[in-house]
Amino acid sequence: MSLQKHHVRVGLPQQHERSYSIHIGAGLLTAFTDLIAPRTLPKQVLILTDANVGPLYANTVQQQLADRTVLVHTINVGEQAKSLASFTEVMTTLIEHNFNRDSAIIALGGGVVGDLAGFVAATFQRGVDFYQVPTTLLAQVDSSVGGKTAVNHPGGKNLIGAFYQPQAVIIDTNCLETLTPRDFACGLAEVVKYGIIYDADFFSWLEVNAQALLQRDAETLTYAIARSCEIKAEIVAEDEQEHGIRALLNLGHTFGHAIEAAAHASGDYKAWFHGEAVAAGTLIAAQYMQQQGEFTHADVARIERLFKQFELPIYAPEMPLSQWQGYMQRDKKVKAGKLRLILPTAIGRAEVRTVTDWDAVSQAILARSAPQ
Numbered sequence: 001m002s003l004q005k006h007h008v009r010v011g012l013p014q015q016h017e018r019s020y021s022i023h024i025g026a027g028l029l030t031a032f033t034d035l036i037a038p039r040t041l042p043k044q045v046l047i048l049t050d051a052n053v054g055p056l057y058a059n060t061v062q063q064q065l066a067d068r069t070v071l072v073h074t075i076n077v078g079e080q081a082k083s084l085a086s087f088t089e090v091m092t093t094l095i096e097h098n099f100n101r102d103s104a105i106i107a108l109g110g111g112v113v114g115d116l117a118g119f120v121a122a123t124f125q126r127g128v129d130f131y132q133v134p135t136t137l138l139a140q141v142d143s144s145v146g147g148k149t150a151v152n153h154p155g156g157k158n159l160i161g162a163f164y165q166p167q168a169v170i171i172d173t174n175c176l177e178t179l180t181p182r183d184f185a186c187g188l189a190e191v192v193k194y195g196i197i198y199d200a201d202f203f204s205w206l207e208v209n210a211q212a213l214l215q216r217d218a219e220t221l222t223y224a225i226a227r228s229c230e231i232k233a234e235i236v237a238e239d240e241q242e243h244g245i246r247a248l249l250n251l252g253h254t255f256g257h258a259i260e261a262a263a264h265a266s267g268d269y270k271a272w273f274h275g276e277a278v279a280a281g282t283l284i285a286a287q288y289m290q291q292q293g294e295f296t297h298a299d300v301a302r303i304e305r306l307f308k309q310f311e312l313p314i315y316a317p318e319m320p321l322s323q324w325q326g327y328m329q330r331d332k333k334v335k336a337g338k339l340r341l342i343l344p345t346a347i348g349r350a351e352v353r354t355v356t357d358w359d360a361v362s363q364a365i366l367a368r369s370a371p372q
């Protein structure tokens with residue numbers, strides 16, 4: 001087995017002791033303990049996973065921890081499991097098995113598992129060691145980097161949580177072989193996002209390597225994931241708590257959240273996945289800037305072409321403008337009734353802008369909506 005391996009260091013300038021490494025490569029799951037300096041791993045370890053991922057990969061990690069007390073806690077699949085009820089169940093497992101402060105939580109799964117496990121690690125005994133082993137592309141390039149952890153409340157997503165950094169992140173690209181095409185494409189939407197907001201060369205590289213990525217070629221994936229993690233790490237290092245530049249990571253998300261909210265309101269949770277809504281939303285943002293004369297038609301077309309190749313939607317679903325406005329006003333980035341949008345000014349550059357001209361926004365939405 002060839003271990004094409006990359007290493008990204010996440011530095012948090014104010015708190016050097018909280019810096020950590022992200023290891024990326026094919027087959028790294030089998031090298032988990034070697035990569036994390038086994039001497040530092042606590043005696044009691046809980047692997048948190050979900051019902052899809054556990055049967056596929058938990059054994060591989062567990063086998064390497066034979067000299068420790070290891071529990072595997074499996075949650076249901078899907079966003080509903082990112083709940084206070086699941087949180088309480090994990091806590092009960094830890095307490096019933098006499099886990100103490102010298103424990104570690106390993107998140108083995110997608111963003112749902114990672115967010116829940118991180119919040120458990122942040123709060124059990126006021127904080128224990130935490131390792132991320134993300135198994136979806138979205139978790140590998142986005143949710144496992146940056147230290148945001150949370151569970152949902154019936155009143156809203158991610159309302160209960162903490163900033164908590166892991167000891168290390170281990171990313172095995174081989175895990176992606178079992179991911180559904182739709183979940184894989186959703187991860188690619190976030191990868192493209194990094195190119196648009198931060199790195200024109202990376203965007204060009206994605207255009208050249210689109211086919212290899214779609215075929216899940218390990219070496220190509222390793223580079224795409226490493227560069228994505230690097231960009232997120234740089235942004236997070238500059239602005240851990242999202243007072244400024246970190247907001248750029250929300251490109252396409254205000255529009256995307258409205259698309260997701262409308263689908264959920266209609267009871268159809270599978271109609272739009274997050275990454276799909278972000279892709280359609282990103283094109284609305286690009287369209288708006290094209291109308292303003294600040295983004296070229298050619299660049300809108302480049303984004304559209306890449307999303308198409310990645311089998312992502314390029315049009316939002318048709319819905320009344322009043323509905324768009326209603327959902328967008330509920331977005332957390334709306335301050336004092338003013339819309340704050342992340343808008344691309346070129347491929348490789350974006351800005352946070354306060355937008356008051358709803359008519360211009362509506363025009364962009366209409367131009368990028370189509371019957372589904």
Ligand SMILES: NC(=O)c1ccc[n+]([C@@H]2O[C@H](COP(=O)([O-])OP(=O)(O)OC[C@H]3O[C@@H](n4cnc5c(N)ncnc54)[C@H](O)[C@@H]3O)[C@@H](O)[C@H]2O)c1
Nearest residue numbers: 052077078110111112113135136138139143148175178179
């Ligand atoms: N903390 C952050 O900064 C951050 C950032 C972005 C998203 N998120 C959160 O991440 C969550 C979404 O993450 P996600 O898209 O990974 O969803 P997910 O965890 O639900 O995983 C998607 C699906 O893939 C399955 N799966 C996972 N790995 C697999 C594998 N290797 N093979 C086969 N199936 C596999 C899962 O069981 C699930 O059905 C949301 O809750 C979102 O709020 C957090």
Ligand SMILES: [Zn+2]
Nearest residue numbers: 190253274278
């Ligand atoms: Zn996202």
